[in-house]
Amino acid sequence: MPALTLIDWAKRQGPDSKQAKIVELLNQTNEILDDMLFVEANQATGHRTTVRTGLPSATWRMLNYGVPPSKSTTAQVTDTVGMLETYSEVDKELADLNGQTAEFLLSESLAFLESMNQEMAETLIYGDTTVHPQRFTGLSARFNSLAAKNGVNIIDAGGTGSNLTSIWLVVWGENTVHGLFPKGSKAGLQQEHKGQVTLEDENGGKYEGYRTHFQWKNGLTVRDWRYVVRIANIDISKLKKDPEAADSLDLPDLLIQAIEKIPNLAMGRPAIYCNQAIRSWMRRQIKNSKNVNISMQEVAGKKVVSFDEIPVRRVDSILTTESQVK
Helix, strand or coil: CCCECHHHHHHHCCCCCHHHHHHHHHHHHCHHHHCCCEEECCCCCEEEEEEEEECCCCCCCCCCCCCCCCCCEEEEEEEEEEEEEEEEEEEHHHHCHHHCHHHHHHHHHHHHHHHHHHHHHHHHHHCCCCCCCCCCCCCCCCCCCCCCHHHHHEEECCCCCCCEEEEEEEEECCCCEEEEECCCCCCCEEEEEEEEEEEECCCCCEEEEEEEEEEEEEEEEECCHHHEEEEEEECHHHCCCCCCCCCCCCHHHHHHHHHHHCCCHHHCEEEEEECHHHHHHHHHHCCCCCCCCEEEEEECCEEEEEECCEEEEECCCCCCCECCCC
C-alpha cells in the first residue's frame, strides 16, 4: 500500500468531501498531519515490520582464493494501533433553537475534533504502551536512552533537571517512519452522526437529543530509526538572542548535527517538530544578521519557518517539563 498523507487518503475514500474537510480542520491545529504519511497496516490490530539490524559483509578477493558467504540480519517488530473514541450528545431542543441545528452541531463537533487532535499529537510524542497499553508507542518511548543502540540519534543539548524540552527531526516515508491505520479500515478521524436518539440524564430521566460518534484508529511504526533524531535536554532559558553569546545554547549548530545524522533526506518527507517557545525563537532569528540557516519558505501554499529548507512545525504537545534523557 502507498504511504500518503491523511488528506490524500481522504480523497481516495470517495467523492464525499466530508472526510477531507475533517482532515483540513485537524491540520489547522496539528501541524504533524501536514507531513505525516500513513500506510494501511498488515494486521487488524497492528503492523508487523521486518527491520534490518545489520548489513552483509563483503570481502576483497585475490585470484584463486574464495570469499566467505554473508547475509544481512533482520528482526520483526509489531507496532500496535490505538483506538481513540468519544461521543457527542446534545439536547435536541437546544440544538434546534433558531432553526440552525446543523450549525450548532458543527460547533460542538469542532470542540471534539480539537480534543481528539491534541490527544493524538500527545500520543505521537509521548505514547508508551508499557504505561498505557490501550494507546500506541510514540517517539519519546523509542528514543529515551543515550546508552541504547539508537542513542547515537539522540543529541544531548546539555540541560539537566526536569524543565527541559526536545526538538524532533523526522523523515516520513514508506521505508522510514510512518503512521498506521488498521487493515481494512479507513485512515483518519471518522465522524458518524447517529441522528435523533433518546438520551438519559444523570438521574435516569429521558429526553430527545442528537448523538455523534467520533473514532480515530492510529499507530506509528519506525522502520528505520536512523531517520529520527531527537535533540533532547534543551533548557529554553539558554536560548539567547545571539546564539553565539556566552552561556547561550547554539541551537543552529545542534540542528545541523541532527540533519547530518540522517543518511539520506531524499528517502522521505523531512520535518522538524518543536513547541511554541522554540519556534518563536527560531522565527525571531530570521532578523538576526548572523543567521544563515533559518528562513520563511512556502510549503504547500503556506508560509512556514524553515531550517536548511526543512519545515519547522509547531507541536504544542511537546512539553517544557521533560526530564533529562541520560
